[in-house]
Structure formats: C-alpha cells, structure tokens
Amino acid sequence: MTPPSNVARHPAAANTLKNVVAVASGKGGVGKTWFSITLTQALAGLGRNMLLFDGDLGLANVDVQLGLMPEHDISTVVAGKVGFETAIRPYSNGRFDVLAGRSGSGSLAALTPQKLKALRDGLMTVAPSYDAVILDLAAGIDDNLRLLAGLSSICLVVTTDEPTALTDAYALIKVMTAAGRQRTLRIVVNMAASKKDGEATYRTLLKACESFLKISPPLAGIVRRDEKVRDVIRRQVPVLTRYPTCPAADDVSAIAGRLSGDI
Ligand SMILES: Nc1ncnc2c1ncn2[C@@H]1O[C@H](COP(=O)(O)OP(=O)(O)OP(=O)(O)O)[C@@H](O)[C@H]1O
Ligand SMILES: [Mg+2]
Numbered sequence: 001m002t003p004p005s006n007v008a009r010h011p012a013a014a015n016t017l018k019n020v021v022a023v024a025s026g027k028g029g030v031g032k033t034w035f036s037i038t039l040t041q042a043l044a045g046l047g048r049n050m051l052l053f054d055g056d057l058g059l060a061n062v063d064v065q066l067g068l069m070p071e072h073d074i075s076t077v078v079a080g081k082v083g084f085e086t087a088i089r090p091y092s093n094g095r096f097d098v099l100a101g102r103s104g105s106g107s108l109a110a111l112t113p114q115k116l117k118a119l120r121d122g123l124m125t126v127a128p129s130y131d132a133v134i135l136d137l138a139a140g141i142d143d144n145l146r147l148l149a150g151l152s153s154i155c156l157v158v159t160t161d162e163p164t165a166l167t168d169a170y171a172l173i174k175v176m177t178a179a180g181r182q183r184t185l186r187i188v189v190n191m192a193a194s195k196k197d198g199e200a201t202y203r204t205l206l207k208a209c210e211s212f213l214k215i216s217p218p219l220a221g222i223v224r225r226d227e228k229v230r231d232v233i234r235r236q237v238p239v240l241t242r243y244p245t246c247p248a249a250d251d252v253s254a255i256a257g258r259l260s261g262d263i
Pocket of ligand 2: 032033034056061137
C-alpha cells in the first residue's frame with residue numbers, strides 16, 4: 001500500500017504518539033524542566049496516569065529538581081543494561097511515574113544512532129501504558145532532539161521575553177515546521193512579569209511565525225515569574241506540593257486543564 005504523501009516525505013510522522021507531549025525550547029534555562037514536572041503533577045492531579053520522561057540526557061535535571069537518587073536511569077536503559085520498566089519509578093510525592101536521566105551521562109545530541117533508536121523504541125513501548133507522557137527535552141535544535149520532539153502529538157515550545165529565548169524558540173519552530181510538524185506546536189511563555197507582558201511576548205513570536213513561516217502556532221499559556229519557583233527548586237520539591245496556589249502553580253494548572261481535553 002502506498003503511504004500518504006505526508007508520511008512519505010516525513011517518515012517520523014508515521015511514528016507519532018498521540019499521548020506524548022514534548023517540552024522543548026531552543027534556548028536553555030527557560031524553565032522546561034520545572035514546567036515539565038509541574039505540568040505532569042497538574043495532569044496527575046486531574047486523575048491522569050502520567051509518566052515524566054527525562055529526555056535531556058546530558059544535563060538531566062528532573063532527578064535534581066525532585067531530589068531523586070535513581071538506581072537506574074535513561075543512560076543505563078539505552079546502554080541496554082536494564083529495561084525501561086525497571087528504570088521507571090513512581091514518584092509518590094506527586095502521584096506520577098518518572099523515568100530519570102542522569103547529569104553528565106553524555107548528551108542527547110551525542111547519542112549514537114543505536115542508542116537513539118533504543119530511546120525512541122522505549123518511549124514508544126512505554127507510552128501506551130499511560131494516559132500521557134511529558135517528555136522534558138534538552139535545549140537546542142539538533143537532529144536527535146528534533147527526532148524525539150517529532151514523536152509527540154503536542155510540542156510545547158517554551159520561551160521567555162528575552163530576545164535570545166525568542167530567537168531560539170523561532171529557530172526551533174522553523175525546523176519543526178520544515179519537518180512537517182507545525183500543527184503540533186504550541187507556545188508557552190514562562191517567567192512573564194504579568195499576563196499582559198506574556199501576551200505581548202507571544203504576539204512578538206506569533207508575528208515572526210506568521211510573517212516568515214506562514215503558520216500561527218497557538219498559545220498554550222503564560223506562566224508568571226514567581227519567586228516560589230526558585231524556592232522549590234532549592235528544596236527539591238514540586239511547586240504543586242509546597243505552594244499549590246502560588247501564581248506560577250496556578251498558571252501551569254490552567255495550562256494542564258486546557259491540555260487535558262487534547263490528550
Ligand atoms: N516561572 C518561573 N518563575 C521564576 N523562576 C523560574 C520560573 N521558571 C523557571 N524559573 C527559573 O529558571 C531556572 C531554570 O529552570 P529549568 O532548569 O527548569 O530550565 P530548563 O529550560 O530546563 O534548563 P535547561 O535548558 O538547562 O534544561 C530555575 O532554576 C528557576 O530558578
Ligand atoms: Mg532542563
């Protein structure tokens with residue numbers, strides 16, 4: 001049978017997983033890992049069976065932000081030492097499962113094709129056991145990152161109002177669009193001084209996308225800058241556990257509520 005033309009042109013599209021939400025950014029340090037943890041916990045709080053998958057192998061921060069000391073992690077899984085099921089652990093504090101990475105274990109960009117395939121196959125194997133998987137990705141726009149992001153049915157592109165973050169978010173959107181994945185893209189503006197400022201940041205990015213790429217990625221939501229985020233990262237606890245109604249937690253909960261209808 002002849003595959004549909006979009007699948008033929010973009011083979012990765014054939015492997016799209018409808019319950020995987022990727023969190024990517026282009027620029028580092030915009031809050032992807034913190035946002036991924038909080039979104040996972042918020043969706044778990046809505047009764048969803050969730051897996052948080054640390055796809056940032058080189059500088060894995062999920063374990064650090066949650067204070068985990070994983071016996072096994074993604075690097076041991078892709079090295080073929082243990083199976084995915086062995087490395088996935090429940091995080092009882094948030095009622096979701098975690099597949100941790102390990103800082104310093106080698107970067108996603110440097111994964112060999114075999115290990116990347118093992119990672120991709122593993123994600124495809126475990127995803128059906130969950131209502132949704134949140135995939136916390138590394139910064140950047142390299143091939144491996146694009147391949148993993150391309151597996152998701154929704155790719156949340158996180159930016160802040162900094163020109164470098166906006167430029168790198170645009171670069172990510174551009175390469176995802178070139179790969180035929182533009183319909184999966186949604187924007188998250190993090191660390192916004194106010195909702196109004198966040199909307200202005202979104203409009204700036206939207207204008208560039210409309211002018212140069214002829215696409216209009218929708219806004220997933222705005223997350224306000226909140227000192228409580230630093231505090232919980234220092235304490236290695238999730239914000240929804242310690243400050244469930246602080247502004248940033250409220251904002252991510254609202255995004256989870258809107259996303260829950262689509263996953
Ligand atoms: N809404 C927020 N309000 C205040 N600070 C925030 C917020 N979101 C993130 N931060 C700050 O940004 C820092 C970086 O967050 P995080 O490690 O989650 O980013 P990242 O995008 O995953 O980084 P990397 O690209 O290195 O993986 C955190 O240590 C935290 O202090
Ligand atoms: Mg991170």
